Amino acid sequence: MTAPPENAATARPAGSKRKIRVLQVTPTFYPEVGGIETVIEELTAHLGHYDIESEIAHLSLANKTLQKEIHAGRCVWRVPLIGSRLIGLAPQLRKISEDFDLLHVHDPQLAAITASVMLFGRAKPAVLSTHGGYYHTSQLGLAKAIHEKILMRPALKRYGKVLASSAADYAWFKNYSTRVSLCSNGVNIERFQLPSKTLLNANRWIYWGRLSRNKRLDRVIACVAQARKAGAAVDLCICGPDFDGLQQELKRQIVDAGLTKCVELKPFLSIEALRDELASRAVFITASEHEGFGLSIVEAMAAGCLIICRDMDPLNRFVRDGENGLFLDFDGGVQDEARLARFLAMGESTVVDASKASEKRAASYSWQTAVVPFVDAYHQALD
Structure with a gap:
């Protein structure tokens, strides 16, 4: 297996380019607790040092109406997801994505969230964080195999950069996209x-x-x-x-x-x-x-x-x-x-x-270092 390139360390100094507005699109967020939620909170905090302003779009079946909240000083949009977490759509994503330069999508399932970005993301530049993909359990094994064979490549084409959260993700996703780079999460x-x-x-x-x-x-x-x-x-x-x-x-x-x-x-x-x-x-x-x-x-x-x-x-x-x-x-x-x-x-x-x-x-996994490849990926997606 070809070793993935290490996370880059070529931070662009704050103020080196215009401020970027990023919408972090996620299927899970506070008060739910887990890896994706923690990564988004920490990532958005550190991106601010590079003139990158983030808001969060939480797409969920639990959200019955579009709501705007403030969490830890950051704007969170609670966006209704209609259908299911795998086969569902969030039409109101179109309404809130207009004012952003870039969508950063956190979608290990590559299902309803990515479909909503494709249909309602206003063709905004977008990057994907993989977060382990969808083989963490054996559930829905046949459906996952069909998705991998038929839908994986078309889904990944929506993203200007695919940010592999680990070397294992890099090894898997590079079989389906030429835009994959290693972009490991940081830790507080x-x-x-x-x-x-x-x-x-x-x-x-x-x-x-x-x-x-x-x-x-x-x-x-x-x-x-x-x-x-x-x-x-x-x-x-x-x-x-x-x-x-x-x-x-x-x-x-x-x-x-x-x-x-x-x-x-x-x-x-x-x-x-x-x-x-x-x-x-x-x-x-x-x-x-x-x-x-x-x-x-x-x-x-x-x-x-x-x-x-x-x-x-x-x-x-x-x-x-x-x-x-x-x-x-x-x-x-x-x-x-x-x-x-x-x-x-x-x-x-x-x-x-x-x-x-x-x-x-x-x-070595401090966010002070880990944020740099995300900053570079954003600029590359927008260039």
Whole structure:
């Protein structure tokens, strides 16, 4: 596989060109919580340093009428989506897109959102962020295969630039467009840095993020059971919004496995509460089977956490087995058992070194650096 080009670092100085107005078009936004929402909030904040002004168009079935709101000082348009999130249209996008120079579309499904941009985007220049594409689950497998074969290329032709959120996205999307470039998301590492963190116990685990099926939290809980059966006093905190209605199912698994005293389910935590929780946790664990970028993993690394995850792209680009984390198959087998035993037997100084390695690797994903390729892509799309 041809390696994708690294993110460019040729920032145009603020004020070097006229102010650009960008409409960020997304299928999800606050109060929903997840990777796309976080990326849009952070990206728009940093774009302001380059004379790029953003507003947000949230296209959703939940929006019954066109509404304008202000969130964190930024204009958010709640645009009704008619139909379904896959086969649907948002005609009122035409009304609000008129005053913008560029549309930045966040549409991993390449379905209703892209169709609305094609029909109601006033032929404005547009770029697409891929956010992992649509193979993060096996659901609708036949429909996805048909879309990939018949509709992928025509959909991507609408975009002057296709911004691959990871090397895996780059490798996939370059088969369908000649306009693909690597444009990895950034992370607000400053928000998660804990310079006073001193408690580094490898038995203290955390997962935060959506409770969704592709995250395989059932295998995370099974991993805790496996570690405790081997004699390790592991405890786990799981926190985040219940995206797929899994909470009761996970609670039953915890009870059935006899883990009620060592696995805790918490709701979504504010940043302040999450920082407090992270101060007493040394390991972030995820059994996710697909990641578009791995935002929460890099956030955890910024907080000095070691990472337990699968050996897969893009996670293995910033997690190093034996350096700042551990790769597992999450199959409950003897190999995982042996790897876990070695990991949990680490001495305090080894954990400290691994924690520092996580912090160092996370620093390279700061938005101060990551925003530059987005700025360049916008100018290229408009030139």
